[in-house]
Amino acid sequence: MKTITMADVAKHAGVSKSTVSQFLNKRYDYMGENTKEKIEKAIEKLGYSPNIVARSLKQKSTKTIGVIVANILHVFSTQVIRAIEDYCNESDFQIIVCNADDDPMKEKRYIDMLRAKQVDGIIAFPTGGNVDLYKQLIDAKFPVVFMDRILKDVQIPTIMTDNVKASSLAVGQLVESGYKKIGMISPSTKTSVTPRLERIEGYKQALEKNGIPFNPNSLVSDDLSELENKIHDLLTQASSPEAIVASNDRVLLKVLAYTKKHHLGIPEDIALIGIDDVAFASIYNPALTTIAQPAFQMGKKAAELLLKLIRDKSNEEVFGIYRFEPKLITRESC
Amino acid sequence: MKTITMADVAKHAGVSKSTVSQFLNKRYDYMGENTKEKIEKAIEKLGYSPNIVARSLKQKSTKTIGVIVANILHVFSTQVIRAIEDYCNESDFQIIVCNADDDPMKEKRYIDMLRAKQVDGIIAFPTGGNVDLYKQLIDAKFPVVFMDRILKDVQIPTIMTDNVKASSLAVGQLVESGYKKIGMISPSTKTSVTPRLERIEGYKQALEKNGIPFNPNSLVSDDLSELENKIHDLLTQASSPEAIVASNDRVLLKVLAYTKKHHLGIPEDIALIGIDDVAFASIYNPALTTIAQPAFQMGKKAAELLLKLIRDKSNEEVFGIYRFEPKLITRESC
DNA sequence: CTGAAAGCGCTTACAG
DNA sequence: CTGAAAGCGCTTACAG
Numbered sequence: 271m272k273t274i275t276m277a278d279v280a281k282h283a284g285v286s287k288s289t290v291s292q293f294l295n296k297r298y299d300y301m302g303e304n305t306k307e308k309i310e311k312a313i314e315k316l317g318y319s320p321n322i323v324a325r326s327l328k329q330k331s332t333k334t335i336g337v338i339v340a341n342i343l344h345v346f347s348t349q350v351i352r353a354i355e356d357y358c359n360e361s362d363f364q365i366i367v368c369n370a371d372d373d374p375m376k377e378k379r380y381i382d383m384l385r386a387k388q389v390d391g392i393i394a395f396p397t398g399g400n401v402d403l404y405k406q407l408i409d410a411k412f413p414v415v416f417m418d419r420i421l422k423d424v425q426i427p428t429i430m431t432d433n434v435k436a437s438s439l440a441v442g443q444l445v446e447s448g449y450k451k452i453g454m455i456s457p458s459t460k461t462s463v464t465p466r467l468e469r470i471e472g473y474k475q476a477l478e479k480n481g482i483p484f485n486p487n488s489l490v491s492d493d494l495s496e497l498e499n500k501i502h503d504l505l506t507q508a509s510s511p512e513a514i515v516a517s518n519d520r521v522l523l524k525v526l527a528y529t530k531k532h533h534l535g536i537p538e539d540i541a542l543i544g545i546d547d548v549a550f551a552s553i554y555n556p557a558l559t560t561i562a563q564p565a566f567q568m569g570k571k572a573a574e575l576l577l578k579l580i581r582d583k584s585n586e587e588v589f590g591i592y593r594f595e596p597k598l599i600t601r602e603s604c
Numbered sequence: 605m606k607t608i609t610m611a612d613v614a615k616h617a618g619v620s621k622s623t624v625s626q627f628l629n630k631r632y633d634y635m636g637e638n639t640k641e642k643i644e645k646a647i648e649k650l651g652y653s654p655n656i657v658a659r660s661l662k663q664k665s666t667k668t669i670g671v672i673v674a675n676i677l678h679v680f681s682t683q684v685i686r687a688i689e690d691y692c693n694e695s696d697f698q699i700i701v702c703n704a705d706d707d708p709m710k711e712k713r714y715i716d717m718l719r720a721k722q723v724d725g726i727i728a729f730p731t732g733g734n735v736d737l738y739k740q741l742i743d744a745k746f747p748v749v750f751m752d753r754i755l756k757d758v759q760i761p762t763i764m765t766d767n768v769k770a771s772s773l774a775v776g777q778l779v780e781s782g783y784k785k786i787g788m789i790s791p792s793t794k795t796s797v798t799p800r801l802e803r804i805e806g807y808k809q810a811l812e813k814n815g816i817p818f819n820p821n822s823l824v825s826d827d828l829s830e831l832e833n834k835i836h837d838l839l840t841q842a843s844s845p846e847a848i849v850a851s852n853d854r855v856l857l858k859v860l861a862y863t864k865k866h867h868l869g870i871p872e873d874i875a876l877i878g879i880d881d882v883a884f885a886s887i888y889n890p891a892l893t894t895i896a897q898p899a900f901q902m903g904k905k906a907a908e909l910l911l912k913l914i915r916d917k918s919n920e921e922v923f924g925i926y927r928f929e930p931k932l933i934t935r936e937s938c
Numbered sequence: 939c940t941g942a943a944a945g946c947g948c949t950t951a952c953a954g
Numbered sequence: 955c956t957g958a959a960a961g962c963g964c965t966t967a968c969a970g
Contacts, residue, residue, distance in 0.1 A: 273963095275962090275963055275964085276963065276964065277963080277964095285940075285941085286940065286941045286942075287941085287942095287963090287964080287965090288940070288941055288942080288943095288965080288966080289939090289940055289941075291964070291965055291966085292940085292965095292966095294964095295965080301939070301940085302939065302940090305939080305940080319716065319719065319720050320720060320963085320964075321661075321720070321722060321962090321963050321964065322720045322721045322722065322964090323657055323660050323661050323666065323721065323722045323962090323963080323964090324661050324946090324962070324963035324964035324965090325963080325964055325965075326657050326946095326964090327655075327657050327658050327661055327946050327947065327948085327962090327963085327964075327965095328945080328946050328963085328964055328965045328966085329946085329964085329965070330946075332657065332721075334700070334721070341686075342676075342682055342685060342686050342689070343682060343683065343686055348676055348677060348682050349677065351676060351701070352675075352676050352677055352703065355676070355701065355702070355703055356703070362717075364700050364702070364717065364718075364721070365700065365701060366668070366698050366699065366700055366701075367685070367689065367699060367700075367701045368689070368698070369686065369689055369690070382653065383696075383698065384698075385653065386653050386654060386655070386656045387656045387657065387666075387668070387698070388655060388656065388657045523883070523884070523887060526884075526887040527886070527887050530887050530889065530891070548884070549857070549883075549884075550857070550860075550882070550883075550884040550888070552861070553857060553860040553861050553864050554884070554888065554889075555864065555888075555889045557864070607947095609946090609947055609948085610947065610948065611947080611948095619956075619957085620956065620957045620958075621947090621948080621949090621957085621958095622949080622950080622956070622957055622958080622959095623955090623956060623957075625948070625949055625950085626949095626950095626956085628948095629949080635955070635956085636955065636956090639955080639956080654947085654948075655946090655947050655948065656948090657946090657947080657948090658946070658947035658948035658949090658962090659947080659948055659949075660948090660962095661946090661947080661948070661949095661962050661963065661964085662947085662948055662949045662950085662961080662962050663948085663949070663962085664962075
């Protein structure tokens with residue numbers, strides 16, 4: 271089972287390796303028709319396919335990028351990955367997928383490994399725990415694009431949903447439906463994941479803009495496992511909200527588990543709007559009004575920026591925060 | 605921004621490249637303490653990290669595997685990928701993810717590319733359109749494991765849900781709840797995707813086993829886009845089913861869209877059970893009884909088998925079809 | 939228009 | 955215990 275190399279093709283075609291290489295790289299400028307044909311036939315005959323590892327070593331480009339997400343099981347990440355893969359595919363790039371699980375150690379290991387494997391660039395949902403490492407990457411002019419998390423003081427282009435807008439759309443819709451007592455439920459902000467912070471901030475701003483005073487008792491934010499109790503407290507307190515913004519898909523699930531368990535009618539007992547357009551939104555009873563993030567556009571943009579950086583590492587003007595507009599999808603839950 | 609190579613480390617430490625290489629590969633057997641320290645310090649000082657591409661070229665192993673799914677957006681695929689990634693991570697392997705979209709051309713391109721990139725093996729949800737290619741891979745003793753699709757005449761280890769059992773659990777549960785007129789809704793079988801076929805087969809067998817004659821009018825199978833009409837026909841015909849088995853998550857969504865649109869009560873008007881334990885099953889109104897596939901175990905097994913094959917290519921006894929037991933999760937929809 | 943030669947950054951069998 | 959040398963399979967500047 272000897273593997274066929276370029277040398278074999280060259281010998282078979284009666285030319286040199288250089289010429290075969292030129293042929294493969296389509297530098298036909300000065301190549302005789304006759305030579306081309308001989309090489310073509312030899313390749314065909316031997317079933318030759320070039321070893322990209324060898325090429326990569328020489329060319330210092332692997333046509334591979336790393337994608338580090340928190341968890342591929344999150345729908346948003348999956349959509350982003352799919353968009354990245356599609357875009358890369360067109361440019362003959364491939365992606366190595368890594369789950370950092372919001373663990374900076376794991377993230378660091380992956381980054382080191384990806385660099386050792388000579389990937390041409392990385393798209394990451396950064397944990398926030400490796401600022402120094404990312405700074406080193408910048409210094410080394412290594413192409414990186416961030417997704418969904420802003421790291422202060424790190425000059426890396428970042429793709430974000432306009433989260434303030436997302437909350438403002440949600441609150442706006444609720445206000446329009448006549449609700450004044452509006453609560454928000456968010457995952458824990460202990461780890462300062464940007465979207466959570468921004469959505470809370472956007473919620474506060476939107477209340478104010480609508481002339482509703484912010485009531486700290488109407489905002490709950492905790493680990494998912496604590497949420498059931500917190501939701502209970504929220505909804506059974508003296509002046510409890512009539513309407514709720516679920517800050518993402520996972521808290522929406524918690525809220526729905528709660529309303530189901532306690533036989534709360536939506537929207538009669540409690541109106542509801544969720545950020546993230548979950549797959550079951552339109553078939554739920556009642557159908558759920560949601561705010562959709564343009565995950566595919568965002569993934570595509572990330573890939574676009576990264577490939578641009580890979581082609582031209584000194585492309586300074588690429589830096590910045592790219593905001594994408596979320597979209598309100600009105601259904602029946604508020 | 606010159607990159608640091610082994611030669612730099614060697615010079616800095618005052619030893620030869622060979623010695624540095626030995627050090628990196630932890631072949632300390634005969635290495636002087638003093639030498640070790642010098643090398644360690646040089647690596648530290650220079651911030652050296654080995655180029656795995658170069659190593660791969662020499663060692664003919666990239667510690668990378670390809671994973672070809674139909675579509676990473678499918679929940680089952682995502683779970684399988686996650687399990688594979690976790691397992692690979694422990695062995696310092698990484699995965700390149702590809703979406704073949706059930707397109708044999710795309711699948712072929714990916715396989716060629718992955719091989720050119722010298723991945724050590726491939727886990728694929730095969731389209732079925734590249735039997736010859738897969739046979740070539742077998743001949744070349746290239747490690748491959750299949751997931752979720754059986755290809756006749758191709759001797760490649762294959763990980764499968766026991767789909768006949770899945771249907772039998774579904775039908776059994778329905779019978780136990782007192783239903784006799786049991787329909788099944790499946791995606792199109794035009795492309796002979798194994799699980800669809802097996803689930804239909806299992807449905808027929810289970811009916812028989814329960815003494816219920818199979819009625820061809822109770823089985824619909826078509827493209828998702830046609831399903832709404834087909835469901836309508838199914839449920840409005842003379843002797844329409846009282847209970848339905850949704851053959852996977854995507855048809856379940858179609859069925860729920862239909863019942864919602866037509867205000868059909870579940871289970872009063874129509875009882876329902878779905879294969880695939882969708883994320884919203886427990887919070888739906890009513891909570892949905894489902895059959896769960898052990899996706900994570902299956903992904904793990906696939907990775908396990910593939911790495912075994914990679915380590916020992918002549919490992920013949922690995923071939924076979926590995927069946928995993930689905931699980932009934934009883935809730936409120938039937 | 940084509941080929942010989944050097945080199946990408948490692949590993950490894952062998953010599954000493 | 956350590957080093958010189960060959961080689962993995964390509965690409966590319968240069969010579970002719």
